[in-house]
Amino acid sequence: MSKRSNENATETESKSKHAKHWSLGLLESMKDPKSIVKQTKNVVVIRDKYPKAKVHYLMIPTDSINSIYKLNSEHVSLLEEFNELFEEIKSEHSNINLIAGFHAVPSMQRMHMHVISNDMISPCLKTKVHWNSFTTKFFIPYKDILSELKESGSVKKISPELHKSLMATPLQCNQCSFKPKNMPQLKEHLLTH
Numbered sequence: 001m002s003k004r005s006n007e008n009a010t011e012t013e014s015k016s017k018h019a020k021h022w023s024l025g026l027l028e029s030m031k032d033p034k035s036i037v038k039q040t041k042n043v044v045v046i047r048d049k050y051p052k053a054k055v056h057y058l059m060i061p062t063d064s065i066n067s068i069y070k071l072n073s074e075h076v077s078l079l080e081e082f083n084e085l086f087e088e089i090k091s092e093h094s095n096i097n098l099i100a101g102f103h104a105v106p107s108m109q110r111m112h113m114h115v116i117s118n119d120m121i122s123p124c125l126k127t128k129v130h131w132n133s134f135t136t137k138f139f140i141p142y143k144d145i146l147s148e149l150k151e152s153g154s155v156k157k158i159s160p161e162l163h164k165s166l167m168a169t170p171l172q173c174n175q176c177s178f179k180p181k182n183m184p185q186l187k188e189h190l191l192t193h
Contacts, residue, residue, distance in 0.1 A: 026110045030060055038088070042081055045089070048114075050124040052134060055093055055117040059085060059100075065111045068102050068145055073153040079146045082113050086142065089115055100142040103133055104158045104166075113142060118174055121190055128183060129167050135174045138166040 029035045030044045037057055038045040048056040059082050065071065071079075086100045096117045106112070116134060125131065132138060138158075148155050158166075171186050172179050175193045180186040 026108050051122050052125045053117040053120045053122055057115040059113040067111050068155045071149055071155055101139045104138045105163050132167050132169050136166045136169050
C-alpha cells in the first residue's frame with residue numbers, strides 16, 4: 001500500500017470512529033449556547049432543530065437517562081422540575097396553547113420532553129408520522145408519565161402493534177373534526193385556525 005493510500009485509510013478510520021449517529025444529536029445541542037432556552041442544574045431546555053410547530057422545545061435531563069423507560073421512583077422530583085420549567089415557558093407564551101409530553105417510542109437518545117404549541121404550523125412538519133407522533137396516544141402527556149411513575153415506579157412500554165396502529169391513524173385536525181385526504185391539505189387547513 002502506498003504512503004498516500006495508507007494516510008487516506010487512517011483518516012477515514014479516524015472519521016468513522018468519531019462520527020456520531022444522528023440519534024445522539026441532542027447531546028450536542030445541549031452544549032450549544034444558541035440552542036439553549038433555559039438551564040438549571042438538572043435540566044436543559046433547547047429549541048427543537050426541526051420544530052413541528054411555531055413553538056417547539058425539548059427538555060432534557062443533564063443526567064444520562066436514555067428514555068422514559070429507564071425512569072424509576074427516584075426520578076419523580078426530576079419530572080416535577082420539568083413541570084416547573086413547563087409552567088415558566090407557558091407563562092412566557094401566554095397567548096399560545098402549549099402541551100408537554102413524551103413520544104412512546106422516541107427516535108432520539110437521551111430522554112426528552114416535548115413542549116409544543118398545538119398550531120402545528122411548521123415547514124418541518126412533513127409526514128403523517130410527524131403528525132401522528134404529536135396528535136395520537138403516541139404522544140404521552142407529561143402528567144400521565146408522572147402519575148404512572150408515582151404509582152408503579154416505572155413506565156410501561158407500548159406494544160409494537162399499538163405503535164404501528166398509532167402511526168397509521170388516519171389524519172384528522174387536532175383542533176376540529178376536519179379529516180384531510182393528505183398532509184398538504186391538512187397543512188393548508190391548519191392555517192385557518
